[in-house]
Structure formats: C-alpha cells, structure tokens
Amino acid sequence: MRSIPNLIASTALGAALALGMAGPAAAQKIVISNWDAYMPPDLLENFTKETGIQTELAVHATNEEIMGKLTASGGQGFDVVFVTAPFAEALHKQGFLAEIDEAKIPNLKNLYEEARKLDYDPGNTYSVPYSWGTTGLCYRSDLVKTEPNSWMDLLKPSDDLKGKVTMLATDRWLLGAGLLALGKSVNSTSQADIDAAKALLIEAKTNLLAYDDTTFYSKLVSGEAHLVHAWDGWCNYGIAENPAIKYVVPKEGSDLFVDTMVVLASSQNQEAAHKFIDYVLRPEVGQWVASNILYKVPNRAAMESLDAAVLQQFPNLAMKPADLLKFEELRDLGAAQKIYTRAVTEITSAQ
Template sequence: MTKSSTALGAFKTILFAGCGIAALSTAAFAEKIVISNWDGYMPPDLLENFTKETGIEVDMAVHGTNEEIMGKVVASGGRGYDVLFVSSPFAEALNNLGLAATLDHAKIPNLSNLVDEATQLAHDPGNTYSVPYTWGTTGLCYRSDQMDAPTSWNDLLKPSDDLKGQTTMLSTDRWMMGAAALALGKSVNDTSDETLAEEKELLVATKPTLLAFDDTTFYLKLVSGEAKMVQAWDGWCNYGIGENAEIKYVIPSEGSDLWVDSILVTKASEHKEAAEAFINYMLRVDVGTWVAENILYKVPNGAAMAALDPSLFETFPNMAMKPAELLAFEQLRDLGKGQKAFARTVTEVMAAK
C-alpha cells in the first residue's frame, strides 16, 4: 500500500516543533522513501499524515516474517529499502553484515521520549543503529475458568492428561525453541550441541500433545474454548483477554525472553535524512499511544506510556509491566555462527512424527 502527496517544490525551512520533527533540507522534501513493516503495525493514516507534514513521500512494503524481509535485504544488499521494521536479532544480524546505517541522533530528537532502559538493550546499547518500537514478553495464555493457573513452561511442554490436545505452541523458530530452553534452565541464545539436543528431545516429545502449532489464531482458539492454554506473545494474549475476561496471561517461573521490535535505516539508503525523519515521526507520543492502545503491545516510548488511560492497565495487566522488569529477562540475540545448527534442529523437530 502506498500513501503519497505532492512534494513541496519551493524552498522552505520548516521546523515542526509541536511534532518534534527536526528541520529538513530542501532536498529531503523531494524524496521518497521505501519502508517495510508488518501489516497493521502502525496507525492506518500515519503515512498520509507524515507526507502532509514533511512533504516526504513513502512507499510501504509489507513482510509477513522477519525471515522474509531478511532474505530480500541480504540478497539486494539493502538496495531498494530505506527503513525496516524487524525484531532485534535480525536488526543485529543486519548490522553485523554491514547493512544497517549508523543513526544520527541529532536528526531524531524524539529519542528523548524513550525510557532509559530502551537505550541499554543488549543488541544495540545506545541505539547506534536501531530504535526500539515495541517490546514485551512471551508466556502462557490460558482459560482461568477451565484450568488452574500454570506456573511452569513444563505445564505446556509436559501437560497433564486433561490438557493434552488442548494446547498450542508458537511455530516461529526462536520462540518455539525458547520455550524448551527456558524449561531446561538454558539461555534462549544457547546453540551448543548439548543444549540443542536436549531441546529437540523435549519438543519432539511435546508435539503429540499439541492441538496445533499456531502463530496467528491461537487466542481465538482460547476464546472459542477449542484450546485451554497456549504459548503467546503478551500483546496477542491481550487480544483474547479483550474478547473474554476469563483469559489470563502469566510468565512461568522459569521466566521469559525479552523480545524487541526495532526500526533501522539501511546503509544502502540514498535518503538517510528523510528516513531518520520518519523514525523521528514514529517516536511521537501520539504514535506511541496509538500502538499501545490498538496493538496492545508495550512501547519503550515512556511519554506515550504515561499518556495512556489507566483503565488499559486494569483490563490488560501485562501492559503495566515496568521497563526494569522487562530488562530482567534475557533478550533474543543474533545467533551468528550458531544459526546453522539452530535452524537444523528446528527443521528436525518440525519433521519429527
């Protein structure tokens, strides 16, 4: 989907002080940037409004998964894209491959809206090449009217007989394997042969007990009663809670991963100043509040979180989690050379009968 408007041709120097948009050069107003994001991951009128306020046109590509956009960017060397929305391990991988640009913080004054913890993320301390957009945890989402509150990842991986056939797991590699890693007391970034073998054995044994691997409709299975407990990202569990107040979210005693969805500028971008203006726009308070209220994910934009109606936290308790609590969990990282063995293990788990 493309949103655009006529670029401003006359020479102007504009400072959008109220929106926190830094003054841009005349050349920036004639530019068009290409972004790639997940569908529905920002306000529907954002691109149109951004163009109206800056004159910068935007073409948007939609990717379904991190792996999809990663493959395209690596194949093209980043050419054809200016701004990418990816999860932090993929942002880190792109930087390690030399495909992410170093950000000019002077061009992104709305970085001041971020909480301090958002500048301390393990994959990019100081936000050198990426800016966190949303963040959260992965846990267990369950029907409190049909079962007792789960306390361990093993409640999912080694379910009681009355739960067999009524649970789902995420099939996305890092989170499926992450559940096993946490249950075993291992790092979610451990790619040693011993750990991968233990995780494989546990997950292969779990497969026959599952209703399904499901990354998109698991909360609906809870709402309908088809499932009693599912592995879930906190925001997606909130979708279910919004449909049925008997649905609850819990982080097992072994903990969670810390996932972070980030924004970066490609090193190949020929419109870096305009791309940084776009990131600055994404860090506005009103954008952050829209994301929290509509996507139901926590945002590292402290000013936006402070502007939320307190009733949101009452309805969705996991939204009230403090940044320091989030950083207590291990962040998903780029697996580097360990990625090959990790991917092979995932393939073997999914192929097992």
C-alpha cells in the same frame, strides 16, 4: 552483493546532480516496510503533511520474508524497515544498516532509559526500539483446573490439558520454551543444551494440539485450545474477545523481544529516514500503538499517557521496563543458527 546497490546509489546521485536537479530536500520519498496495520493508519499522511517528505509503504508478513527480500536485493528499494532485534543485529553485522545519528532524532529522549542500552545495540547505534514484549502462556482461566505458572505446564501438561495446548513453531521461540524450561539461556549455542531442549520438545509434541504462530488466540476463544504458547501482545487479542483469557510469564522466565526500526545503508534519503523515525517516537504515536495494537512500547511518554482502563483490561501492558529487562534479549545466533534450524526440523518432523 552489497556493492551493487551502493554503486547504483552513487550513480543515481551523480546523475541527479549532473542534471542540475534540486537538492535532496525537494520531492524526497522514502520507502518503509512494516507489518501491516502495525502503525496508526493516518501516520504517513500526517508525516507527509508536516514534513513534505513523500512516503511509500510496503508490508511484510514476517521478519523472515523481509530479510529474504533485503538479502536478495542488497537492500535496494527500502529506506526504513521494521524488524525484530536479532534480525536487525544480523543486518547490521552484514553491513546492511546505516548508523543512527542521535542528533537527528531528538525524540529518542522519549524512550525509557532501559531501551537506550539494550544488549544487542547499546546506545541505539543502528536500531531504534519500536515495541517490546515477552513470550509466555496464554490460557482460558475458566477452563484450566489449575492456573499455569511454569513452562512445564505447557511441555508436560496435566491430563485435562492434553491435546489442548499449542506452541509457537518459529525456531527461536519453539526452542526457547525448551531452553527456558531447563533453565538455560535462550541464546545458548551449546549443543548439549539444544539437544536437551530438543528431547523435551519432541516429548511435548505428543500432547500438542498443533504448532500455531498466527491463530492461537482464536483457538483459545473457540475453546479448541485451553493453553497456548504466545507473545503477550497477541494474547491481548484473545483477552479483548474473552476476559477469561489470561497471560502469565512462567516462573522460569521469558525472552525479551524488541521490534525495531532500522535505516538501510543503501538509502539515498537517510535524512528523511531519520525524520521519520523521530516522528514515530512522538508520544501520541506510541500511545496509539499501545492502546490499539496492544503491544508495550518502550516510549515513556506514551506509556505514561495510557488510559487506566486499557491497563486494567490488559494487565501485561503495565509491565515495568525494569521487569522486562530481567529477561534475556534474543540475539542473532551467528554460526549456531544451523544447529537451531536442524533441531527445529527434527522436532517438527518427529513422528
């Protein structure tokens, strides 16, 4: 499927040259796909002002959507895409991604050392980290009897929490909770591990209020739920509404997720795409993301310039990179994806 867009790219380039159009520097335009409101609202405008490169922003709601769109179109139509690490890895292994040219992104130096040697892409050869974080428990400290500190507090809740807990339903994180509770790897491809996690999660379903990937923090604020399975950044949205909401990484650990920027191999504007990534890695951009989106960014310069009040209000923003790296990164599962999808289908359809 990939050869078609490449063919188009080369034909288009050929045609452009044949018509004697100006070189790639003039009227360049890059198309970026990102989650809505995941970068400063004036970023693109400022970027264009400074570089003369035109931009077009597409927004996706989920990783899954943009993956589907890229696969169906062969990557055609996009230059830079924001996706979570395991998806970037899958895109790379399928040959969709361009190599990152370190020389063209001097601001890579702003990243923490730890962010330059992540397992899924050591040396940032095809992806550049944008934000990162953990998955854990988000709860109403004023409503729970004892502060939770284990995945079992979620999976086998005490009587007062029964029917007042929610879990993420996205397959990697749902199974991840079970695997971590059992002390297994979040990337385990062993059928026995996955079966054990599945059994635990089916049992946990009876005490669940709902599976919720999007509005769990609002359920905490309303008091409908008292303890939810959450990404740290999203828990912060709850904390912003109600200071009694707290976040904890369970003692058995968490996964480390990384949202990354990648350049499509089919892009005809790879120069400009690299310039864009370099621009995003500026400290002031990272600082805006951390203090407005409330996600940790792997940008040392940005994190060091964060307002102390922000760190105090949202303690999980202050987690050190060294601590984050203790958790296992989510990896693409390859052929084992089938086992995961099936296990999740069995869990969510269990009555």
